[in-house]
Amino acid sequence: MTVLTRARRLALVAGGLGLVVALSSCASAEEAGVGEGTGGGTDVTGSEIDCSQFEQFGEDLDGTEVEVYTSIVTPEDQPFLDTFQPFTECTGITVNYNGSRQFEAQLPVRVQSGNAPDIAFLPQPGLLAQMVGTGQVVEPPQAVSDNVDELWSEAWREYGSVDGTFYAAPLGANTKSFVWYSPSAFEEAGYEIPETWDDLIALTDQMVADNPDVKPWCAGIGSGDATGWPATDWLEDVVLHELGPDVYDQWIAHEIPFNDPQIVAALDRVGSILRNPDYVNGGFGDVASIATTTFQDAGVPITQGNCWLHRQASFYQANWPDGTEVAEDGDVFAFPFPEINSEVGQAVVGGGEFVAAFADRPEVQALQYYLSTAEWANLKAQASGPGWLTANTGLDVENLVSPIDQLAAEQLQDESVAFRFDASDLMPAAVGSAAEWRELTAWIANGQDTQTTLDNIEAAWPN
Incomplete structure (x- = not known):
């Protein structure tokens, strides 16, 4: 699955947790024919990034590991893997990327059994709220919160929050209008x-x-x-x-x-x-x-x-x-999509992913921080082919391959355009x-x- 969330919204009851995981109502990558970053991207594995930004998380990160659990699988995972290489070069942190087509069903099971991943890419706010309800999601470091304040609209911060507490920075996005x-x-x-x-x-x-x-x-x-x-x-x-x-x-x-x-x-x-x-x-x-x-x-x-x-x-x-x-x-x-009410103006319905952490070790926080930066967003855009974009306002839209993705990103970056998450995904x-x-x-x-x-x-x- 790419920044697009799944077409089938099924009720997956997770054992004793009693969690109903609501899957999104837009098309899956497989069904839509979209490959996130499968072709058209450039090689970013040797890119240089500012290593000093990770010093805030300590000096003993070399040799540590972070598991990322997600529904984004081969070959759509390659742009992510490529963008992690400069991070590993800087920090010595190994990112163990674990893509699974059973992500939505298995994440609640893993959390329940005490085997939660370090980081999970959650495809919608409803799933974030359900995971926060387990008491296992940890708040991100202040540096992540600061990045979201600077680089995303207030609406995106709210979608990464539960009951007024911020938990998850946005990652990818999609637009439907x-x-x-x-x-x-x-x-x-x-x-x-x-x-x-x-x-x-x-x-x-x-x-x-x-x-x-x-x-x-x-x-x-x-x-x-x-x-x-x-x-x-x-x-x-x-x-x-x-x-x-x-x-x-x-x-x-x-x-x-x-x-x-x-x-x-x-x-x-x-x-x-x-x-x-x-x-x-x-x-x-x-x-x-x-x-x-x-x-x-x-x-x-x-x-x-x-x-x-x-x-x-x-x-x-x-x-x-x-x-x-x-x-x-x-x-x-x-x-x-044309304006209907002049008092509302331009608006966009869409969706996106959120980075939730189940551990607060320094290496986990360092990766959370990296994924919330404009630097990562631009590397990901360069590494990806058509079909990937983000609402991160630090993104240079020229780094997106597709003109439609560029147009969508411009909408997401325009403060005058009201963004709202797909309603059926939140009901x-x-x-x-x-x-x-x-x-x-x-x-x-x-x-x-x-x-x-x-x-x-x-x-x-x-x-």
Whole structure:
């Protein structure tokens, strides 16, 4: 798994801990076709870094070892391994990288059995909160906290905190608030990038008028057992862009119900595109075909001239056919999800990883610190291929290989852009995956009405 978190949000009950580990609702690296740093990166193993920065952790680090436990496995682990080599050269600390496809299931078991790793890369704040609840996660050193204050937005610090206590620095990130299109097709047709929702609808209507045989939008929410998750991203984008971060946070915390009238209106706004037979589903069929079209295939008709627009995350760059150039003047590119409410302005829904420690030995703290620096972020960017970015504002976006990653990083670094974590990843699994995926699929496939759809999701909220 890369900075993308997993498509299947399963309930994994960890023995006596009784922990329910909620896996994220966006695509796994394997399913999305994304390799974190698999190709396109440069060799950073011989890079020189400032060794003096580690003196604060003591002089007797040589020969010590730190285990890093993560779900990021071969070959996506190589950029991490490469960036650890300058750290080891400086400190003498050996980093034992342990990537496991069973990470989400095994981490609670290891913690319960007294065999917790030194450091774990956690794919979402919900899992961090669950691990903190075991009493085994230790607070990072002040130097890490200072780096996060300097290099990340307040929202990212809050996502690395539990009950007001800071525990975990952010690591990688991903963004979802994009609409993909063909720059050459737009130029030929004389279309301009829409900046507001009204502009987007006006453009869509113009496409309908200009191209009676081609539907403007193509979409797909199919994802095996996780079918429905792309629809949750649509809803989250509209809630955040229309209602703002405060209401979005209240919705996640169930301070307003899932079927609140504001959320009903937001889903109806999504339906004004996804359930409009004049707008969808270019290259595939009618509205119902969205439910049976896989998210991997959903945008491909843009390259075939069979649709114009496709809303999907930055990681979708890996799903275009071989030879497709992803660039502002290439075959495909993306623009930010348009502004809906001028008082909210630009906003981004996304996700990321967090570095949690289960030990406070000096060598562990030294590695935590290194991973929180701009120096590491830039080395990681250079070592990685398309599909990796970070919200660390010390990142030079020119070190990112992909222009989409560069655009996403610029959004994450822009203080005027409100960032919020994927809502379904933070809600209880019974809601954010099981009920929401199922009901939004019925809303698309069967024409289930909006109020019933949201009433059914609200009814799934645990007491």
